[in-house]
Amino acid sequence: MKLLEERIMKDGIVKEGNVLKVDSFLNHQMDIDLFNEMGKEWKKLFAGCNINKILTIEASGIGIACITAQHFGVPVVFAKKSQSINIEGDVYTTRVQSFTHKKVYDVIVSKKYIRPEDNILIIDDFLANGCALEGLIDIAKNAGANIIGVGIAIEKGFQPGGEIIRKRGIRVESLAIVDKMDPTTGKVFFRK
Amino acid sequence: MKLLEERIMKDGIVKEGNVLKVDSFLNHQMDIDLFNEMGKEWKKLFAGCNINKILTIEASGIGIACITAQHFGVPVVFAKKSQSINIEGDVYTTRVQSFTHKKVYDVIVSKKYIRPEDNILIIDDFLANGCALEGLIDIAKNAGANIIGVGIAIEKGFQPGGEIIRKRGIRVESLAIVDKMDPTTGKVFFRK
Numbered sequence: 001m002k003l004l005e006e007r008i009m010k011d012g013i014v015k016e017g018n019v020l021k022v023d024s025f026l027n028h029q030m031d032i033d034l035f036n037e038m039g040k041e042w043k044k045l046f047a048g049c050n051i052n053k054i055l056t057i058e059a060s061g062i063g064i065a066c067i068t069a070q071h072f073g074v075p076v077v078f079a080k081k082s083q084s085i086n087i088e089g090d091v092y093t094t095r096v097q098s099f100t101h102k103k104v105y106d107v108i109v110s111k112k113y114i115r116p117e118d119n120i121l122i123i124d125d126f127l128a129n130g131c132a133l134e135g136l137i138d139i140a141k142n143a144g145a146n147i148i149g150v151g152i153a154i155e156k157g158f159q160p161g162g163e164i165i166r167k168r169g170i171r172v173e174s175l176a177i178v179d180k181m182d183p184t185t186g187k188v189f190f191r192k
Numbered sequence: 193m194k195l196l197e198e199r200i201m202k203d204g205i206v207k208e209g210n211v212l213k214v215d216s217f218l219n220h221q222m223d224i225d226l227f228n229e230m231g232k233e234w235k236k237l238f239a240g241c242n243i244n245k246i247l248t249i250e251a252s253g254i255g256i257a258c259i260t261a262q263h264f265g266v267p268v269v270f271a272k273k274s275q276s277i278n279i280e281g282d283v284y285t286t287r288v289q290s291f292t293h294k295k296v297y298d299v300i301v302s303k304k305y306i307r308p309e310d311n312i313l314i315i316d317d318f319l320a321n322g323c324a325l326e327g328l329i330d331i332a333k334n335a336g337a338n339i340i341g342v343g344i345a346i347e348k349g350f351q352p353g354g355e356i357i358r359k360r361g362i363r364v365e366s367l368a369i370v371d372k373m374d375p376t377t378g379k380v381f382f383r384k
Contacts, residue, residue, distance in 0.1 A: 063255065
């Protein structure tokens with residue numbers, strides 16, 4: 001998606017260690033107009049797919065998922081990253097490794113909100129190693145729901161997550177795929 | 193706000209210990225149409241206030257804040273609950289006590305995204321003891337920003353947060369104020 005790639009080139013900051021900081025518009029400060037354009041794009045890509053629910057994970061996925069949900073006219077469910085006393089009863093749960101935060105955490109969704117009859121679009125801000133995404137896929141599959149596909153804002157194409165998940169037969173639509181980043185020049189190279 | 197009160201009466205579940213579960217539409221599964229009506233209501237309440245930024249806190253505030261932001265045409269900044277390696281450099285930080293999770297955590301916002309010239313609307317899903325909200329207010333005040341007011345979906349009027357913050361001279365617009373809940377009958381009583 002040209003608009004997102006241009007924005008990454010303009011405002012993204014490349015750091016050592018394959019870090020791409022986009023916190024001025026994507027995952028700390030959030031540009032809602034941009035999110036609406038992203039939502040429109042996914043709606044075009046997944047037109048006619050009968051999506052009835054969007055699944056995401058706290059925290060940075062939530063804003064993108066909610067704005068996108070308006071284009072599909074569906075509710076959003078966000079997976080929680082640790083047990084809350086206000087979620088009780090039956091939950092789907094899976095363990096996820098975070099490279100960013102260097103820890104393992106539980107991901108939880110109440111069984112009430114993902115059902116076998118659901119046609120799910122999974123939305124998240126980043127796809128790198130794919131651990132969080134695999135957790136969401138596990139949860140949806142455990143619920144017996146139908147995963148229509150995955151919408152990612154920025155995929156780090158040089159990390160293995162995207163390939164692993166596509167090889168599982170799951171459709172992944174990343175709006176920008178970064179193939180290379182150079183922390184010395186700050187340049188970002190996108191997949192054609 | 194009648195629509196939100198009706199929804200709480202229909203789908204909210206009252207539990208022992210002053211717990212009001214609204215996770216079917218507000219803070220786990222999210223009803224985006226309802227959020228849009230809430231956003232419209234705050235836009236009416238804060239009309240002409242020149243708000244240029246919405247501040248919220250992860251995770252449950254984000255969806256409501258993003259949908260509301262569309263009605264104001266402004267970006268959203270969400271405060272993060274612990275240090276992330278992807279936020280670096282200068283941050284505003286404050287400590288917040290969570291009664292729900294029975295712990296103390298750091299709340300962080302990058303100094304780049306709250307500026308002295310900002311006119312801020314703070315949005316959150318719940319106001320009970322007011323700890324998270326006081327944290328956001330501290331951060332905005334430390335930044336020298338102007339706090340126009342606070343928009344809360346559900347205020348627990350029998351807990352002290354709302355009164356404490358209004359006494360500080362800050363305008364708080366809660367769309368539903370619960371004065372009493374009865375876990376045996378499941379009834380919720382709203383402030384007139």
